[in-house]
Amino acid sequence: AQSVAQPEDQVNVAEGNPLTVKCTYSVSGNPYLFWYVQYPNRGLQFLLKYITGDNLVKGSYGFEAEFNKSQTSFHLKKPSALVSDSALYFCAVSLLINAGNNRKLIWGLGTSLAVNP
């Protein structure tokens, strides 16, 4: 079955330290991969995506993610965490659903990131 996994429910990191939020996927074909962030009581905000090209993708707020095809992973990273990065992070993969080229996203369950001062 096609799926996305975020193996950690929660990640804790000290401010100023590097952070990694993990995502692995299982889909057929070439994946389109996304990261979103959700602050409390808000909708989801787009951070970055991988479609094709360079495996290292840079996004908003200093975040980046590395696409690793052999490990089927798309981990989100930031060199130096801020307290304001504390939020819920979602990984998603785009799935083709019909011959008309319509797609929908399969979502991970989310990882809660806590950055401690």
Place this chain on the structure above:
Amino acid sequence: DVKVTQSSRYLVKRTGEKVFLECVQDMDHENMFWYRQDPGLGLRLIYFSYDVKMKEKGDIPEGYSVSREKKERFSLILESASTNQTSMYLCASSLIRAGNTIYFGEGSWLTVV
């Protein structure tokens, strides 16, 4: 700037009431989506639409219906609200081309009592 607007942020409804959740996007997007978000269950797709008057069932359509009479507007309808429909509802939209970013509204918190 991209804008997806959900008209109601917080609603409290009684069991059995008919509930309308409205969503409008100003980006001329073909695709629109309704999700519900529950703790520990992530985002689950209720319905989506890739054109006016078109709709497709998502993963959990039971107890819901949708309407898309105009391209910019996608409504979620709970015909007879039940307490297990208490949740956060998220509307989203995107262009139809593969790889395009989905943009979300701020969410609607629905409590059914």
